[in-house]
Amino acid sequence: MLIDAKHAFTQLSEDALITRVKSGDQNAYAALYELHVKRVYGLCLRLLADREHAEDATQEVFVQLWHKIASFEGQSQFSTWLHSVTSNIAISYLRKHKNWLQKVVSFEQSGMGEQSATDCQGLNGLDKLVLRLPERARMVFVLHAIEGYRHEEIATMLGMAVGSSKSQFHRARQLLKEWYENE
Amino acid sequence: MSKPNFETFLAESINNTESEITPQKDLWPGIEKALTHAPQAQGKAALWPKLAGVAACSVAALLTVQLLFSGSEPATSVVMSDYFTQQKQTLLVQYQNQPALTDNWQQQLTELEDAERAIKQALDNEPENPALLKMLAQVYQQQLDLINKVHAPKWQQI
Numbered sequence: 001m002l003i004d005a006k007h008a009f010t011q012l013s014e015d016a017l018i019t020r021v022k023s024g025d026q027n028a029y030a031a032l033y034e035l036h037v038k039r040v041y042g043l044c045l046r047l048l049a050d051r052e053h054a055e056d057a058t059q060e061v062f063v064q065l066w067h068k069i070a071s072f073e074g075q076s077q078f079s080t081w082l083h084s085v086t087s088n089i090a091i092s093y094l095r096k097h098k099n100w101l102q103k104v105v106s107f108e109q110s111g112m113g114e115q116s117a118t119d120c121q122g123l124n125g126l127d128k129l130v131l132r133l134p135e136r137a138r139m140v141f142v143l144h145a146i147e148g149y150r151h152e153e154i155a156t157m158l159g160m161a162v163g164s165s166k167s168q169f170h171r172a173r174q175l176l177k178e179w180y181e182n183e
Numbered sequence: 184m185s186k187p188n189f190e191t192f193l194a195e196s197i198n199n200t201e202s203e204i205t206p207q208k209d210l211w212p213g214i215e216k217a218l219t220h221a222p223q224a225q226g227k228a229a230l231w232p233k234l235a236g237v238a239a240c241s242v243a244a245l246l247t248v249q250l251l252f253s254g255s256e257p258a259t260s261v262v263m264s265d266y267f268t269q270q271k272q273t274l275l276v277q278y279q280n281q282p283a284l285t286d287n288w289q290q291q292l293t294e295l296e297d298a299e300r301a302i303k304q305a306l307d308n309e310p311e312n313p314a315l316l317k318m319l320a321q322v323y324q325q326q327l328d329l330i331n332k333v334h335a336p337k338w339q340q341i
Contacts, residue, residue: 026215026218026219029218030211030215033211033214037206037210037211038203038204038205038206039202039203041204041205041206041210042201042202042203042204043202045204051207054206055206055207055208055210058206058210059210059213059214059217062210062214063214063217063218066218123204124196124199124200124201125192125196126192126193126196126197126200127200145193145197146197146200173193176189176193177189180189180192181189
């Protein structure tokens with residue numbers, strides 16, 4: 001009962017915040033940011049495998065969200081909608097930065113270096129391995145295994161065939177298994 | 184103690200994965216700054232400056248086509264100049280309280296205005312030269328595009 005009441009209060013509070021944000025209230029938006037920034041950043045970091053890029057993408061998410069929130073009609077959970085917005089922005093961010101990033105490091109060959117990955121605070125054992133995955137395998141794995149998207153949805157988001165999404169997922173699992181067993 | 188097999192590790196890790204990770208730096212100041220410089224779009228009213236910009240560019244393009252296909256009267260360049268000058272001033276007034284994305288856009292605008300002056304000087308000698316008229320229209324178009332572009336952040340265009 002207490003949990004239900006608390007949940008209802010949280011929901012009401014978030015709904016109230018969203019209503020105020022829609023009317024242009026930046027203080028309400030700061031509160032909404034506080035509620036969700038850690039989840040948004042977590043998703044950006046897993047998708048982008050780079051702390052600084054994840055920070056940039058997180059900022060971009062919240063700047064864009066300020067303009068997009070008027071289109072949120074409450075037909076789904078706000079957090080679900082926000083995750084969808086975040087995934088799309090992180091993917092778009094990676095596409096925009098890929099060209100010059102590839103000059104520095106071949107993203108398709110490897111994800112974040114092992115040393116850099118271990119520098120990231122707050123990551124569990126699986127996360128540290130995930131960040132070492134090659135870009136496409138990593139994004140498919142994060143979206144499918146962690147975020148729960150279907151391969152059909154991932155294929156659309158990443159602009160690849162459904163079969164490619166499945167094979168990248170298989171590749172990710174194989175690499176994770178190999179790294180885990182050799183640790 | 185032996186470590187669990189991979190499948191167990193994977194299942195447990197995914198179930199226990201904390202979706203929340205705390206960023207190492209405070210990201211809000213950067214967001215707040217961006218929001219302060221770009222007020223939230225509220226309905227159709229906020230679209231007017233952009234629509235006006237698009238309309239100006241569209242009319243400019245139509246005018247260019249008309250010039251190229253209908254031949255040019257001696258006063259065409261003057262009419263065109265009057266029209267573009269008016270459009271440019273309208274845009275500059277619309278965006279006067281909105282910060283630009285780059286610091287050197289006015290320098291870029293000055294360079295385009297220099298090009299505009301050079302083409303006009305050439306037109307004084309050949310007022311019906313369609314190539315020069317086309318160049319003049321393009322320079323005007325570039326000026327309008329520049330003003331629109333530096334005042335409309337990318338994330339507003341998505």
